[in-house]
Amino acid sequence: MAPVKKPVHGGDVYAASRELSCPLSTLIDFSASINPLGPSxxxxxxxxxxxxxxxxxxxxxxxxxxxxxxxxxxxxxxxxxxxxxxxxxxxxxxxxxxxxxxxxxxxxxxxxxxxxxxxxxxxxxxxxxxxxxxxxxxxxxxxxxxxxxxxxxxxxxxxxxxxxxxxxxxxxxxxxxxxxxxxxxxxxxxxxxxxxxxxxxxxxxxxxxxxxxxxxxxxxxxxxxxxxxxxxxxxxxxxxxxxxxxxxxxxxxxxxxxxxxxxxxxxxxAHAKKSLQFVLKERARMAKELAGLPGCALFPAHANFLFMELPHGWHGGKLTEQLRREGLLIRDCSSVPGANRRSIRIAVRSRENNDRLLKSLSRVLSESRS
Ligand SMILES: Cc1ncc(COP(=O)(O)O)c(C=O)c1O
The missing domain is CATH 3.40.640.10 (Type I PLP-dependent aspartate aminotransferase-like (Major domain))
Structure with missing residues (x-):
């Protein structure tokens, strides 16, 4: 039998911290979709x-x-x-x-x-x-x-x-x-x-x-x-x-x-209610911003993350790597069966974190155009 390929997951902040030689606390993890308000x-x-x-x-x-x-x-x-x-x-x-x-x-x-x-x-x-x-x-x-x-x-x-x-x-x-x-x-x-x-x-x-x-x-x-x-x-x-x-x-x-x-x-x-309200509002804001990035396609979202496609010519893995160097971890979905190579997934996080990602994302994408 062919060896089973180990699934790749988001959320491995430990590997990222070792690789980038930076403390865990400096990373912002958009690759695992965890409640941005944290636990109760x-x-x-x-x-x-x-x-x-x-x-x-x-x-x-x-x-x-x-x-x-x-x-x-x-x-x-x-x-x-x-x-x-x-x-x-x-x-x-x-x-x-x-x-x-x-x-x-x-x-x-x-x-x-x-x-x-x-x-x-x-x-x-x-x-x-x-x-x-x-x-x-x-x-x-x-x-x-x-x-x-x-x-x-x-x-x-x-x-x-x-x-x-x-x-x-x-x-x-x-x-x-x-x-x-x-x-x-x-x-x-x-x-x-x-x-x-x-x-x-x-x-x-x-x-x-x-x-x-x-x-x-x-x-x-x-x-x-x-x-x-x-x-x-x-x-x-x-x-x-x-x-x-x-x-x-x-x-x-x-x-x-x-x-x-x-x-x-x-x-x-009470914390559950607050978390739900926060995520739904922030997800709508993020979705609007991401959909506005030239050439990106966004899909309907029902959870605490957004699934999207990068502009033609891009590869999910390449963007993931570029953002990773800035301490921003997103989920590359280019190798997920049934998705295309331009696919990525981004968790909804705090407003401040989301703004940081949006800024980097639009900069990286526009640099490649110019
Ligand atoms: C759809 C889905 N199901 C199950 C799991 C496993 O979650 P856990 O083992 O943390 O409960 C995950 C984790 O990423 C998931 O995305």
């Missing part, structure tokens, strides 16, 4: 007050956190599984749910295909159309389910990232529910990655999904709650599915501080 101040307090937990193993059941999540999504704690980031759960899916053939939409998050490759499974890609602004092709997924191609291996699962990364496109909850019903009828798993759904809660199927025995919804505390360093994600599914997934996780995979911080973050609804 209540998280800091909760972690400090929880220092007495350090000499103990963490609660292997993440009991308090699961209670809180179940209350939030109107289900029972048996329907919630917490993992070491949603990434841990992505890697548990193929084995736990016996997925040998996964269908996904490209461009999308690279780890779904990587986890299938690691499990020795197969992936079929349905490409979102650039001319349709990378809208999620729900109807094509639906048709594939209803009429699988003759001779093709049975489809075990569909993975839909909604909103999708890196494109930022999202479909409505009605469409996802239609797909969920079709998947349920066919005995096919539907995994919906809602890592960025906090930015468009009306598109989430979460309160409804727990009624389906074939649907798994994935969430994360990384992005919206600003806790990437603590690694907390979770899945909501039928209790039997949660049991299957749990078997694949190592014991104590979620550390004590992660559990405490996640709980405090979920309870701070």
């Amino acid at each position: 101040p209540k998280v800091w307090r909760a972690i400090t007050e929880a220092h007495h937990l350090l000499p103990h193993y963490p609660d292997p059941a993440s009991w308090d956190l699961r209670q809180a999540l179940a209350a939030r999504w109107h289900c029972v704690p048996e329907q919630v599984l917490v993992g070491n980031g949603s990434m841990e759960l992505i890697y548990a899916f193929p084995q736990a749910l016996k997925i040998h053939h996964l269908v996904l939409v490209q461009p999308t998050f690279s780890e779904y295909a990587a986890s299938m490759a690691r499990a020795g499974g197969r992936v079929t890609s349905v490409c979102a159309d650039r001319d349709e602004q990378y809208a999620l092709p729900i109807d094509r997924l639906f048709r594939l389910l209803e009429r699988p191609p003759k001779g093709a291996r049975t489809i075990d699962a569909i993975l839909l990232c909604n909103p999708n990364s890196p494109t930022g496109q999202a479909c409505g909850a009605d469409d996802v529910m239609r797909l969920a019903r079709a998947a349920q009828r066919r005995g096919v798993w539907l995994i919906v990655d809602e890592t960025f759904a906090d930015y468009c809660p009306e598109r989430s199927i979460l309160p409804l999904a727990s009624a389906f025995s074939r649907v798994v919804v994935l969430r994360s505390l990384t992005k919206f709650y600003g806790l990437p360093g603590l690694r907390v994600g979770y899945a909501v599914a039928a209790p039997t599915v949660v049991q299957l997934l749990r078997r694949e996780l190592p014991p104590w995979s979620v550390n004590a501080m992660g559990q405490v911080a996640a709980l405090a973050a979920l309870h701070d609804t």
